[in-house]
Amino acid sequence: MQDVKTALAVRAYAVQDRLDALLPSLSAPEGEVIEAMRYSALGGGKRLRPFLVMETAALFEVAENNALEVAAALEMVHCYSLVHDDLPAMDDSDLRRGRLTVHKKWDDATAILAGDGLLTEAFAVLADSKAHPEADVRLKLISGLAAASGAAGMVGGQMIDLSPNRTNLDLDGITRLQALKTGALIRYACQAGAILGKAGSEEYQALSLYAEDIGLAFQIVDDLLDHEATPEETGKPTGVDSDAGKATFVGQLGLNTAREKAEELVQSAKSRLDIFAGKAQLLRDTATFVLERRS
Amino acid sequence: MQDVKTALAVRAYAVQDRLDALLPSLSAPEGEVIEAMRYSALGGGKRLRPFLVMETAALFEVAENNALEVAAALEMVHCYSLVHDDLPAMDDSDLRRGRLTVHKKWDDATAILAGDGLLTEAFAVLADSKAHPEADVRLKLISGLAAASGAAGMVGGQMIDLSPNRTNLDLDGITRLQALKTGALIRYACQAGAILGKAGSEEYQALSLYAEDIGLAFQIVDDLLDHEATPEETGKPTGVDSDAGKATFVGQLGLNTAREKAEELVQSAKSRLDIFAGKAQLLRDTATFVLERRS
Numbered sequence: 001m002q003d004v005k006t007a008l009a010v011r012a013y014a015v016q017d018r019l020d021a022l023l024p025s026l027s028a029p030e031g032e033v034i035e036a037m038r039y040s041a042l043g044g045g046k047r048l049r050p051f052l053v054m055e056t057a058a059l060f061e062v063a064e065n066n067a068l069e070v071a072a073a074l075e076m077v078h079c080y081s082l083v084h085d086d087l088p089a090m091d092d093s094d095l096r097r098g099r100l101t102v103h104k105k106w107d108d109a110t111a112i113l114a115g116d117g118l119l120t121e122a123f124a125v126l127a128d129s130k131a132h133p134e135a136d137v138r139l140k141l142i143s144g145l146a147a148a149s150g151a152a153g154m155v156g157g158q159m160i161d162l163s164p165n166r167t168n169l170d171l172d173g174i175t176r177l178q179a180l181k182t183g184a185l186i187r188y189a190c191q192a193g194a195i196l197g198k199a200g201s202e203e204y205q206a207l208s209l210y211a212e213d214i215g216l217a218f219q220i221v222d223d224l225l226d227h228e229a230t231p232e233e234t235g236k237p238t239g240v241d242s243d244a245g246k247a248t249f250v251g252q253l254g255l256n257t258a259r260e261k262a263e264e265l266v267q268s269a270k271s272r273l274d275i276f277a278g279k280a281q282l283l284r285d286t287a288t289f290v291l292e293r294r295s
Numbered sequence: 296m297q298d299v300k301t302a303l304a305v306r307a308y309a310v311q312d313r314l315d316a317l318l319p320s321l322s323a324p325e326g327e328v329i330e331a332m333r334y335s336a337l338g339g340g341k342r343l344r345p346f347l348v349m350e351t352a353a354l355f356e357v358a359e360n361n362a363l364e365v366a367a368a369l370e371m372v373h374c375y376s377l378v379h380d381d382l383p384a385m386d387d388s389d390l391r392r393g394r395l396t397v398h399k400k401w402d403d404a405t406a407i408l409a410g411d412g413l414l415t416e417a418f419a420v421l422a423d424s425k426a427h428p429e430a431d432v433r434l435k436l437i438s439g440l441a442a443a444s445g446a447a448g449m450v451g452g453q454m455i456d457l458s459p460n461r462t463n464l465d466l467d468g469i470t471r472l473q474a475l476k477t478g479a480l481i482r483y484a485c486q487a488g489a490i491l492g493k494a495g496s497e498e499y500q501a502l503s504l505y506a507e508d509i510g511l512a513f514q515i516v517d518d519l520l521d522h523e524a525t526p527e528e529t530g531k532p533t534g535v536d537s538d539a540g541k542a543t544f545v546g547q548l549g550l551n552t553a554r555e556k557a558e559e560l561v562q563s564a565k566s567r568l569d570i571f572a573g574k575a576q577l578l579r580d581t582a583t584f585v586l587e588r589r590s
Contacts (some may be wrong), residue, residue, distance in 0.1 A: 003427075029458050029468075037446060084411060090402035108384035109457050112407060116379060116414065117446035123418045124441035127434050135430035139422050142437060146419035151332060151412035156325035160453070162404050163324050166309070239359035 004289040007282055011054050011071070012047035013078040018072045022125055036114035037104050037121070040079045043097050047295075048218075050075045052189035054195075055286070056207055056266045059279055060197020066132050070141060070192050073125040077149050078185060080118035083111050085158060121148075132196060148188035157181025161246075169247040175216065183215035206272050210283065213269035214290050221260040221291060227255065229294055266291045299584040302577055306366070307342035307350050313367045317420055331397050331409035332416070335374045339393050341590075343513075345370045347484035348491075350581070351502055354574055355492020361427050365436060365487050368420040372444050373480060375413035378406050380453060414444075427491060435490045443483035452476025456541075464542040470511065478510035501567050505578065508564035509585050515557040516586060518543040522550065524589055561586045 019041045026034050050071030057067035086093040086101040087108060094104050103111035125131060126141045147153060157180030160166065160173075169177065190211035194204040227250055250258045269287040273280040321329050345366030352362035359465045381388040381396040382403060387400050400404035421436045442448060452470060452475030455461065455468075464472065485506035489499040522545055545553045564582040568575040 024447060026446075028451075028455075029460065030446065030454040032458070033450060033454040034446050060473075080411075084407055087404075087405060088406065109382075110454070112379055112382065112384060113446075113450050113454050113457075115411070116581060117450045120441050120445035120450065123437060124445065127437040127441065135434055137429055139433060142418060142422040142466075146415050146422065150415035150419065151321075151325065151329050151408075152319060155328060155408050155412045159325035159328040159405070160323075160330065160407050162408075163327070165324065195398065 003250070003282065004285045007055070008046060008048070008289075011051045012045075014054075014068055015047050015050040015075055016042060016044075016072050018068050019075060021054045022069075022072055023121065030049055032106065032110060033113045033117055036083075036106050036110050037117050039105065040083050040102050040114060041076055041118060043099060045080075045097055046293075047075060048070075048290075049078050049185060049189040052186065052211070052283075052286070055283055056190045056193025056196070057191065057196045059203075059283075060199060062193070062196040065130070066196055067193065069128070069131040069291040070196060073131070073141075074145065074185070074189055074192065076118045076122040076125070077154075078146065080122075081149070081154055081158070081185075082113040083115040083118070087111055090158070090162060094242060137195060137198070139213040141192055144188055144191055144195060145258060148184040149184050150180055153180055153184035154182075157184065167245045171249075171252045174247055174249060174252060178219040179212070182219055183212060186218065187211040188213035203275065206275055210269050210272040210287075211273065213265045214287050216271065216286070217262045217265040218290050220249045220258050220265070221293060224255065224258060225294065262291055298577065299580045301344070302350070303341060303346050303584075306346045307340075309349075309363055309372055310342050310345040310366050311337060313363050314370060317364075317367055318380040318416070326403065327405060328412055328488050330406045331378075332407050332412050334400065335378050335397050336371055336413060338374075338394060338455070340392055341588075342366075342370060343585075344373050344480060344484040346581070347481065347506070347578075348487045350578055351485045351488025352491045354488065354498075354571055354578075357491040357493060358447060360425070361491055362488065364420055364423070364426040365491060368417040368426070368436075369440065369480070369487065371413045371417040371420070372440065372449075374452070375410040376444070376449055376480075377412070380434075381461035382406055385453070385457060391549055414427060422520045432490060432493070436487055439483055439486055439490060445477040447477035448475055449477075452479065462540045462542060466544075466547045469542055469547060473511060473514040474507070477514055478507060481513065484508040487551075497570065501570055505564050505567040505582075508560045508567065509582050510563065512557045512560040512582070513585050515553050515560070516588060518545040519550065519553060520589065521545070521555070557586055 023038050023041060024034055025038070053071040053074055055065045068124070082096060083102045085091050086096055087103055093101055095101065102114055122145065123142060126138055126145060131141065132138050149155065157177055160177045161181055187208055190207040191204065193276045194207050226248070249261070253261060266287045273283055318333050318336060319329055348366040349359070349362045350367055377391060378397045380386050381391055382398055388396055390396065397409055417440065418437060420503070421433055421440060426436060427433050444450065452472055456470045456476055472482065482503055485502040489502050494502070521543070544556070549558060561582045565579045568578055
C-alpha cells in the first residue's frame with residue numbers, strides 16, 4: 001500500500017507539473033476562463049486516471065514524456081466532467097477536494113466555459129506529436145477518448161444519473177450507470193497505456209478487464225465511503241447520494257455484501273494481470289488501494 | 296445570389312443527411328441526451344460553416360465524402376456552442392431558429408450534456424478515416440478545430456462576451472471579441488478545406504484572410520439585422536444586444552458606417568481569392584450573400 005501511495009504521489013506531481021505547462025495563462029479579458037480551467041485542473045486530487053495511464057504504459061516501456069502527455073489530457077477531461085457535474089443544474093455541489101467548486105468561486109457561465117475549454121484542450125494535447133511520434137497512435141488515443149467521454153460513455157452516464165428513474169434503478173441499472181459515468185474513463189486510462197505501448201490484443205483485453213473491475217470496485221467503495229467516511233476524510237459532503245434517494249450499490253446490496261463484492265472485484269482485477277507477471281505488481285497493489293482508500 | 300442560395304441549400308441537405316447518420320440514436324435511459332443532440336444538430340440553419348468547408352475543399356478537388364465528414368464535425372461544434380450559449384447562465388435565449396432552445400425544451404442539465412456530447416463527437420468524426428485517408432491530415436484537422444474552438448478561440452470569445460466590461464468595449468475590443476467568438480470557427484471552416492486539399496501556404500493564407508473578412512462582415516451584418524430585421528425574418532428576438540447595453544459595431548460606428556465597413560470587408564474578401572481565379576466564383580458570391588442576407 002505504501003508503494004502505491006508513493007507512486008501515486010510521484011505521478012501526481014509530474015502530472016500537476018505538466019498540466020501547469022500545458023494550460024495557457026493569459027491576462028486578457030477572457031483570462032478568467034483560463035484561470036478557472038487552471039483552478040480545476042491544478043486543484044490536486046488522487047490523479048488516479050493519469051497514474052493508470054502511466055503505469056500501464058510503463059508495462060510496455062513507453063517513453064515517459066509521451067505517457068505523461070496522455071495522462072494530462074485525460075485528467076483535463078476528468079476535471080471538465082467534475083466542473084460540469086458540480087453545476088447547480090446537475091449535482092449542485094459547493095465543495096470539491098476541500099475547495100469551492102468552480103461555479104461557486106466564479107459563476108455558472110465561467111464553469112460551463114471552463115469545462116468546455118478543458119475538454120477541447122485535451123484533444124489538442126493528444127493531437128500534438130508530443131503525445132506520441134506516430135500519427136496512427138495519436139488518432140487511436142483520440143478516438144478512444146472521444147468514445148469513452150461522449151454520449152455513449154461518460155456523458156451518457158451522467159445523463160442516466162440525472163434521469164427521473166435514477167431513484168429506482170436496479171443492480172443492473174446502477175452497474176450500467178457506473179460503467180458509463182466513471183468506468184469508461186478509468187477503462188480508457190488503461191487502454192491508453194496499451195495503445196501507447198502498441199499492445200497485442202490479449203494484453204489490451206487484459207488491461208481493459210482489469211480496468212473494468214477496478215472501476216466498478218472504485219464506485220462501490222465510493223458508495224461505502226458516502227456511508228462510512230467523514231467530510232474531513234473525503235473533502236466533500238458525505239451521505240449525499242443516499243439522502244437524495246438515489247439507488248446505490250450499498251442500498252441494493254447492504255454494507256457487508258457491497259464490501260464483499262468490491263473485494264471480489266479487486267481479486268478479479270489482480271488475476272487479469274497474470275500475463276504481465278511481476279511487471280504488474282504496482283497495478284495489483286493499486287487494485288488493493290482502490291479497495292482500502294478513505295477518500 | 297440565387298446560385299449561392301441554391302448551393303447553400305444543396306450543401307445543407309447533404310450535411311443534414313450526414314449529421315443524421317453520424318449521430319447515434321438510442322432508446323436507453325441516456326437516450327434523451329442523444330435526442331437533444333439530434334434536435335440541436337438537425338434543427339436546420341444556414342449551415343454556412345459546413346458550406347465553407349465543402350466549397351473551399353472543392354477548390355482542391357477534395358473527395359466530397361471527406362469534406363462532408365469534416366463539415367458535419369464542424370457543424371456539431373457550432374451547434375454545441377449555440378446550445379451552451381443559449382443557457383440561462385449565458386445568453387438566456389428561449390428561441391433559436393424559430394424553435395425552443397434545448398434547455399427550454401428539456402432542461403439545463405440536458406443542454407449542458409448535449410453540448411458536451413456534440414463537442415466530443417466532433418473529434419470522434421475527425422479522427423475516423425472517413426474524414427480523410429491520411430492520418431496526418433486528420434490530425435491537422437483535429438488540432439485546428441481544437442485551437443479554433445477552445446479558450447484561445449470560440450470559448451475565449453464567449454467569455455469576453457459575458458465579461459463585466461462587455462458594455463464598454465471599444466471598436467478594437469468588439470473586433471477581437473468577434474474574431475474569437477464567431478470568427479475563429481468561420482476561419483477554421485475555410486482552413487479545413489485547405490488542409491483537406493493539402494493547399495500550399497499561399498492558398499492556405501488566402502483562404503484564411505478571406506474567412507477573416509467574411510467572418511467580421513458576418514458579425515457586422517448580425518448587428519445590423521439586430522437593429523433592422525424582424526424576429527420573423529431572423530427566427531429569434533431582435534434588438535437584444537443593444538437592449539442589453541452591449542457595445543456593438545452599429546453602436547460604435549452608426550448604421551451607415553457599419554454597413555460601409557461590411558461592404559468594404561466583402562470587397563476585400565473577394566480580392567483575397569484572386570489566386571483561385573474563376574474556380575472561386577461561388578465563394579465570391581458567398582461574400583456578397585453574407586452582406587445581403589436577412590437572417
